[in-house]
Amino acid sequence: MNVELSPKAAKYLARVDNAIRERIGHALWKLSLEPPQGDIKSLTSRNDYRVRVGNYRILFSVLSDRIVVIDIGPRGQIYRRR
Secondary structure, three states: OEEEEOHHHHHHHHHOOHHHHHHHHHHHHHHOOOOOOOOEEEOOOOOOEEEEEOOEEEEEEEOOOEEEEEEEEEHHHHOOOO
């Protein structure tokens, strides 16, 4: 599957340090596998999903042929920003 980053997610990914960027990049690569892998859970309040990467969360939606990453951020703040 193709993984696409929203402008908001790409901006956050550009700001974090290299170690975190590598961990998030690895998690994004695992999302592109068929079927997507990782600590994935469905969000109860909407039709999106999240994947856990340590203290960071990646929020994404699954469309027919691609995964769109909506936002990336720290665990305590990611759900409040939406």
